[in-house]
Amino acid sequence: MSTLAHTMMTTARSAGSGLAGPGELDRYPYAEPSAAGRAPAPSWEGAESDLGRVGRRPAGSRGRGLHGQLVQQLGQMIVSGDLGADRPLVPEEIGQRFEVSRTVVRESLRVLEAKGLVSARPNVGTRVRPVSDWNLLDPDIIEWRAFGPQRDDQRRELSELRWTIEPLAARLAAGHGREDVQQRLADMVDIMGRALDAGDAITFSRADAEFHSLLIQVAGNRMMEHLSGIVSAALHVSGGPVTGCDRPTDTSLAQHGRIVDALAAGDGASAEGAMRQLLTALPDVDRVVPAPREVPAPREH
Secondary structure: OOHHHHHHHHOOOOOOOOOOOOOOHHHOOOOOOOOOOOOOOOOOOOOOOOHHHOOOOOOOOOOOHHHHHHHHHHHHHHHHOOOOOOOEOOHHHHHHHHOOOHHHHHHHHHHHHHOOOEEEEOOOEEEEOOHHHOOOOOHHHHHHHHHOOOHHHHHHHHHHHHHHHHHHHHHHHOOOOOHHHHHHHHHHHHHHHHHHHHOOHHHHHHHHHHHHHHHHHOOOOHHHHOOHHHHHHHHHOOOOOOOOOOOOOHHHHHHHHHHHHHHHOOOHHHHHHHHHHHHHOOOOHHHOOOOOOOOOOOOOO
């Protein structure tokens, strides 16, 4: 196995921890509402108190330790609707239920607030925010929605977003003839081919995610570059048709190869067409968008 392939199999995704610096906690109070004005406390029935058992992510993914596990537990409960909008989140109650310190609770709520899931205001306390306030482009929220009741909507929305972003990114990337990028993309296709032969869907998926993320990053559009994390999150989400990697195929591999060839030739139109063909081949994608150059048939009235 090549060093690059081994790296793809062992290197975990990284992200900022969101932890506060020394002394910042005192400047970030989570004031408790008075007993008279406090809404009914959320039900914690069914929630895991042993945070070591929390979460669906593989080992080595974002958010390590109790802080990361509590973020994931609370985030999943909010996104799934177990903690509905405007419900109070009392740090003391959370700490007791999950057997973690107040510092861990505060830091976790800070991260959730940055994602738009909760808000903290003086004399009001910390409350769950409505879906309209969530940062739906946050990779964690994408993942949590993909495992919750909104899984079908999440997969459809991700597919539609990929159709909007990636064909154009492929066209633009053809105008950036960087040999190092061409080689990196070719390496990803090679790793995908080896993984396909070995029946290694995990390595195939990681190489696929790297391929698509890199392609967007080299399109030469800085605003589009910021969306590369969304595509990467879509490809890392397991258990749904949006990945396109649950059943790696020779067809998918060949289409990735065509994109690389078109980029090497500086043929933007061919690169865009190959990407559209690749996205069309995703399972159930025909329910999301029409195939290239096709127009939906008019509905009967």
